[in-house]
Amino acid sequence: MTERAAEKRVNRTKRLIRDTLTELMEEKGFEGVTVRDLTEKAQINRGTFYLHYRDKYDLLEQSEDEIIKGIVQLVNDIKPMEAVAFTSQGEPFPVIQKLFEYFQEHADFMKVILGPKGDPAFQVKLRELITQTFLQKIATEVNKEDMLVPVEFLTTYVSAAHVGVIQHWLETGMEKSPSEMTLILAKMTLLGPGYAAGLKT
Amino acid sequence: MTERAAEKRVNRTKRLIRDTLTELMEEKGFEGVTVRDLTEKAQINRGTFYLHYRDKYDLLEQSEDEIIKGIVQLVNDIKPMEAVAFTSQGEPFPVIQKLFEYFQEHADFMKVILGPKGDPAFQVKLRELITQTFLQKIATEVNKEDMLVPVEFLTTYVSAAHVGVIQHWLETGMEKSPSEMTLILAKMTLLGPGYAAGLKT
């Protein structure tokens, strides 16, 4: 048998396992899921699971890495100039919108992994990714002297806020479109939450 | 034996169990901790654990509830007027500062529970508490028409940002004082992250 065909069969099984993990995490959270549960629900042999993953933590890690890889790729495809369209203009940054579209595409997994039954380490990873990719770059373009607060707290504030809003958006059924969400986030980040609340009229 | 004495002995044991949980979570995360680990490290009988807690999830829940209760009480002690000192002035709100002092006091537990090996549900609880306690009140004092963004996203943005910064502060060894942190958060929230970064000079 050639490799491609094997890959096909393997990948089908792996996708089945990962999708089942998402479903079960929704019910019981990651902790509550046993390999037995998973393989029974997926209707595969328990041995098959161990053929592809070391244990359930390995499965989670691989699933998360795939998402992270997707985001990194997505960002790399746009970077050249648009990523920095942020600095001066108030226009919604297209990279953030792409991010929302990507999350929408993988909504099932993202929702549960970022939710209250998910993996707190993933949230940290995601925030770090946002910091590294977006904020760090911008931070270097600004004079340190102009900063009213230490950079680390600024980047933490913004990335945590973004991830939080994304989580809430997923949790409440994604009623706004990605472009609407991008605009909402841009307003609050650029004008400030206080101004956005109408406090400074 | 009177109740007080019994309570003392029981509470000593319970505190021992909870402190040991904090230590073990730091190493292995909540998932990785077994009741056996816990009782061995605490040097108590495994049966004693089950005398006080249904299982390890019950232990976690009780530990979290105690913290939440502490925060609620702390907020209720101040509420009358100061809580709203926020709306018009740029001065650091004293309630937030109290919050930081409280977290500093319980730093060990807060650090691990909010960290990458912690409980994502607690983060959600904490954010909801902040929203209910602080933001909701403020939101009612503002004309809905003045809002540039839907209230839900505003409160999510601010509460997620705050919890994120608190987590980062704990993670990096609490080098700034509670009052410094309060000021930093106030600046970013009132003036906006963009302005605080020096983007709008």
Place this chain on the structure above:
DNA sequence: GAAGATAATCAACAGCTTGTTCATAACATT
């Protein structure tokens, strides 16, 4: 269509954790 290779199944295993139940020991007040 048959041979060969890889993937999936099945059953069984020791090892571990869990939560419970007894009887017994330690403890602090009166």
Place this chain on the structure above:
DNA sequence: AATGTTATGAACAAGCTGTTGATTATCTTC
């Protein structure tokens, strides 16, 4: 010293884990 409560110790069935060896199913290629 007597009493009531808490802590200990040992033992139990039940469940999940990760591994192994043998067998069957599936797909490509000749």
